[in-house]
Every structure is written in C-alpha cells, then in structure tokens.
Amino acid sequence: MSASLHQSLWFDTLGEPLTYRASLNQDINADVAIIGAGYTGLWTAYYLKQKAPQLNIVIVDAQCAGEGASGRNGGWLMGSFVGDSHYLAGQSGEAFQQTKQLIQSPIAEVENILSRHQLDCDFVHSGNLRVAARYPEQLAALRQEFNDLYAQGYDETDFRFIQGDELAASIKMRAGQGAIYTPHCATIHPLKLVRGLANIVESMGVGLYDNTKVVGFGDGLVRCENASIRADIIVPALEGYQGEVHGQGEVSSLGRYTLPVQSLLIATEPLDDSQWQLIGLSHRATFSDAARQVTYGQRTLDGRLVFGARGGYRYGGKTQTAFEPNSEAFRWRSDLLVDLFPSLKSIQITHGWGGTLAMARRFAPHAIFDKRNGIALAGGYGGEGVGASNLFGRTLSDLILERDSQLARSPWAHVSEVKAVLKPWEPEPFRWLSYQLINRVFSWEERLCQQASGSSLQKCVATALAKRLEALMH
Ligand SMILES: Cc1cc2nc3c(=O)[nH]c(=O)nc-3n(C[C@H](O)[C@H](O)[C@H](O)COP(=O)(O)OP(=O)(O)OC[C@H]3O[C@@H](n4cnc5c(N)ncnc54)[C@H](O)[C@@H]3O)c2cc1C
Numbered sequence: 001m002s003a004s005l006h007q008s009l010w011f012d013t014l015g016e017p018l019t020y021r022a023s024l025n026q027d028i029n030a031d032v033a034i035i036g037a038g039y040t041g042l043w044t045a046y047y048l049k050q051k052a053p054q055l056n057i058v059i060v061d062a063q064c065a066g067e068g069a070s071g072r073n074g075g076w077l078m079g080s081f082v083g084d085s086h087y088l089a090g091q092s093g094e095a096f097q098q099t100k101q102l103i104q105s106p107i108a109e110v111e112n113i114l115s116r117h118q119l120d121c122d123f124v125h126s127g128n129l130r131v132a133a134r135y136p137e138q139l140a141a142l143r144q145e146f147n148d149l150y151a152q153g154y155d156e157t158d159f160r161f162i163q164g165d166e167l168a169a170s171i172k173m174r175a176g177q178g179a180i181y182t183p184h185c186a187t188i189h190p191l192k193l194v195r196g197l198a199n200i201v202e203s204m205g206v207g208l209y210d211n212t213k214v215v216g217f218g219d220g221l222v223r224c225e226n227a228s229i230r231a232d233i234i235v236p237a238l239e240g241y242q243g244e245v246h247g248q249g250e251v252s253s254l255g256r257y258t259l260p261v262q263s264l265l266i267a268t269e270p271l272d273d274s275q276w277q278l279i280g281l282s283h284r285a286t287f288s289d290a291a292r293q294v295t296y297g298q299r300t301l302d303g304r305l306v307f308g309a310r311g312g313y314r315y316g317g318k319t320q321t322a323f324e325p326n327s328e329a330f331r332w333r334s335d336l337l338v339d340l341f342p343s344l345k346s347i348q349i350t351h352g353w354g355g356t357l358a359m360a361r362r363f364a365p366h367a368i369f370d371k372r373n374g375i376a377l378a379g380g381y382g383g384e385g386v387g388a389s390n391l392f393g394r395t396l397s398d399l400i401l402e403r404d405s406q407l408a409r410s411p412w413a414h415v416s417e418v419k420a421v422l423k424p425w426e427p428e429p430f431r432w433l434s435y436q437l438i439n440r441v442f443s444w445e446e447r448l449c450q451q452a453s454g455s456s457l458q459k460c461v462a463t464a465l466a467k468r469l470e471a472l473m474h
Contacts, residue, residue: 004322008072008353009267010191013302018195020064021202024209024227030058032376032400033222033231035214035245037061038070039385040378041237042197043393044400046113049204052401057205058231060212060224062241065198067321069240071191072355073386074265074296074308076128076286079104079184081391082382083364087411088152096153102410104158106387107186109394110193117200121192122301128185129287133173133340135449137463142290146180158182171280171287173340180290187284187298190386218248220374232374233400239379240356243317250373250417256424257361259431260317263383264354265308266333267300268347276303278343289340292442292466294383297337305344307337310383311354313435316428319356329354357383361423367392368414368421369399376400377418438469 005011011018032048034041037059045057061067084103091099107125114123130145132138146161162170163178170181202208213225217236222229236254238245243255271279281287281299289295294310311329314320323329330352338344360366360380365388367378376399378392379385391407398408399415407413414421425431445462448455 004353005067005071007323007325007351008191008265009300009304009306009351010071010189012351013189013300014191014195018064018066021208021210023211024058024060024224024229027228027230028058029056030207030229030231031055032057032233032235033229034059034235034237035217035222036068036237036239036241037065037194037198037208037210038068038237038239039194039197039389040239040393041235042194042201043390044235044237044376044378044396045201045206046197046204047394047397048400049201049206051397051403053205058207058209058229059201060209060214060222060229062211062213064210065208066191066194069355069357069385070194070389072265072321072353073190073263074286074306075188075190075298076296076384076386077107077110077123077186077188078128078384078387079107080182081365081384081388083360083362085152086362086364092153098406099411100153100158102391102406104184106390107184110387110390111186117196119193119196119200121196122187122189124187124284125183126185126187126284126286127181127183129171129179129181129285130290131167131171131173131179131287132177132290133175134289134291135175136177137449137459138290139177142178142180145290149180158184169280170283170285172278173289174342181285185286187286188386189301193386214245216246216248218251218373218375233376234374235376235396237378239381239385240319240358242358242379244319247375250419251370251375254377254418255317257418257422258358258380259313259361259425259435260319260356260358261313261383262311262320262354262356263308264311264323264329264333264352265306266330266337266349267307267351268305268344269350270303271305271347272303275343275347279305279341289336291446292470293446295336304350305337305341307333309333309336312439313432315432317431321355323352323354325352357381357385359383361425365392365412366414366421367395367399367412368416368418369396370418371415372417375418441466441469
C-alpha cells in the first residue's frame, strides 16, 4: 500500500485490509486490455462484460484499485459534470431532456448496481448545496448561476434557490445568505466503491493484475514492466497519470490532452450530536462554498466533516499523491472550514490527503473509440468524475461494441481518431504560467471580497478579470 493512501480517512474507514492481487508476470492475450483500475477502467470493464460476456478482458494497475483519484476523492457522486453545458448547448425540447437525463443517470444507475451486487459504500442520495456563505458578492454570483441554469432549460426539479429558514434547516454556515440546492448528487465512501467494483468485475470474469506498471502501449501491445499483453483494443484509463505512460505511433503522447491538477482534503474527528446541530447536514447533503476556488465537503457516515479544495499544477504536469501533513496547503483548508463553520474552531483535524485529477483542454470529458489505432479513451473529468466515469465507461462500452445506442449517439461520444476530437494543452512554460495567472487572479478577487472595507473599484477590476479568465477556460 502506498504511504500516501495511508494518510486518507477512506483508508482508515475501509473496514478491511487493502490486499493486493497478483501482478502480471507472463505474456498474455486479451480482447480488451485496460490500463488503470480506477472507476473509468472498472466501469468500462463492467459494462463490456455485462453486454458481451464472451470478451476476454484484463485490467492492470501500477498499484491497485483505489490508488488513483478514485480511492481518494471527496465522495460526491454527481448527476452532472464539468462542461455538461457544452453538450446541452443548442439542444431544446425532447433532445435537451434526453441528454439531461443521461447526464443525471449515474446516481440511479450506480444505486441499482450497488443494490444488485450488495455493495455497501455508504451511498446516500443526499442532494447537494452550493452556498453563498462568506461575503456579499457570492450571493449575486450564485443568483446569476441559478438564472443561467434556468436559461439553459433546467427547472425546479433540478435546482432550487433556498434562503432563510429553509437554508438554516439544511446547513448553517457562518454567513449563509442563500444556496442552490440540487437533488442530483449522492454521497459515497469512494474507496469502498472502487474496491467493491474491482471485486465485482473480477467475479464477472475480468482478469485483474495489481503492481503491474505499464511502460508503453500501442499497435495492439501493452508493455508492462515484467510482461506484455497483446490486445485488439487498449483502454488507457489513466486520467491524471496519462502523461506518465507513453503510447506509440499515433497515440504516442495522449498526456498532452490532459492537465494533471492536485486536489487536497482534510477530515475532522467524529463530531457529536450537539456539534452537528450547529452545522446541520442531517441528510448528509454534499456542500460547497460558492466561490471561484473549487471547494467540496461531505458529512461522512461516521459523523466527520470531510472538506477539500482544488490545489495546484506542478510544472511539466507531474502527478502527486503524497502531501506534507503539516503543510500550509492543509492549514489553509482547515482555516477555510472554520471560517464556514466557526463551531469547528477547537475540533481536531485527523487526516489530510490528496490526489491528482485531470482537466481536458475543452473543459469537458470525452469518450472516444479510435478504431484505427485500437484505442478507446474516456476521461478529462476535471475533478467531477465519480458519477461521470460511470456514464463515460458505459458510453465507451457501447462504442467499443459498436452498438447503435442513445449513449453511442450522445454528444460526448466519438468514433474517430483521438487527435481529431481532443485539443492539446499548450506546451510548457505556457501551461504553468497560465495556471499560476488564473490561480492568482482568483485568490486576489477572494481577498478583496473578504475585506468589507476594500475598494469597490479594485473588486470590480478583479471580478471582471476573473470572469474573463473563467470564460476563456470554457
Ligand atoms: C482529491 C480529489 C477529490 C475529488 N473529489 C471528487 C468528488 O467529490 N466528486 C467527483 O465527481 N470527482 C472527484 N474527483 C475526481 C474523481 O476522483 C476522478 O475524476 C475519478 O476518480 C477518475 O477516475 P479514473 O479511473 O479515470 O482515474 P484514477 O482513479 O486516477 O485511476 C487511474 C489508475 O491508473 C493507475 N496507473 C497510473 N499509472 C499507471 C501505469 N503506468 N500503469 C498501470 N496503471 C497505472 C493508477 O494507479 C490508478 O489506479 C476528485 C479527485 C481528487 C484527486
């Protein structure tokens, strides 16, 4: 087990030891070889095996299921994803409703599968609250977000604006002024989901190999450190790690299409009932602070608060899974948590961990079957992949099996060469410089908005600049 996974609350509350499967030590053949036992690889295998049981499928992971973002995340299983508005844009009427239902489908789909396979991952269909809770400008921005959602075609079954007593009954943040509530989110224990899913696909006949690091792939061959797999179709389900594993020929540098970004979380000690009365979240709704810096939280089944925020980008797109426990990065998150819930001032933070996610250049995920090169690819979830990986794994399985389905005809599905669909990120140092610029402008805007006495002209300039940069991102 990697030391970094050990830092995580999910590891401590898994309820069973993290055992490793055998590694691959001899050359084998497969119909489909999947690289990476995270949600994407596992869901793709699950649906392929369900729809075509005769397929010989193998999954290899450099460590084990759950070592990547799938075992480390904030446990929001969302019925939405980064960039879903791209896919809904221009659609109306029946077409809009159908695409919207597909986007929202992972919650019910996963709930059914959990029940069918008796997999317990602390799932609760909790809903989500995005709260304006620290400074006045957040309320106006949140109202605008809400209006934009309705302008797009969503309605009160998808999003409601709540304030006053209704807000206080749901969540009590220091300066809670309003929130967007959506029922389209569930709360889970992420490591239980990915570990359980690995067991399920294995029981369906998929071969899983741990401690099997892939060093290259392409032209029908996956080269691992001690063996190789000859396969008709290769699925590099690597997300944040895509840049670290090189392909051959046409698919030599898939890493240029993803930007690996770190995200970090903390967990409190278990809180007692009196402490929960000061916070709310009785239905365990996931929550975030409505700021441009992405934050996310959940109330765990064992009564802790888990709270995270998006972090940095490392020059050259390096991944990171181990984080210094006493670092400023964790202190900043606990200060923000106490700012949102002042009653947590004396509560102990027991865990701090993080992982690497991936942003696609168009800020929307994709499912691509590059038939000519024998590659099938899904990802680019931008930190919202828990639910989306189910949808995109499901889509990818239909593309691979060449089914004419609603998923295969969805706007995120492509049968095409990868390079014809995806836009590459700019080379260094532009990637790193742009990321620093965006982060600094967002932080500057935050600082100004938090100062009640700050100059309104400065605030306007900072907000205009932040909006401009945000628009460029989409
Ligand atoms: C801290 C954090 C919080 C997040 N919170 C949320 C959230 O609350 N809700 C949400 O929707 N999304 C969240 N996300 C994003 C979500 O976790 C990811 O989008 C999702 O888990 C991606 O799954 P994946 O299978 O594509 O990738 P991963 O889970 O990263 O899997 C990739 C796998 O590839 C393996 N691998 C790497 N290199 C090699 C190699 N050379 N050979 C073989 N195998 C290799 C890794 O060991 C890993 O198991 C969060 C991400 C992070 C990091």
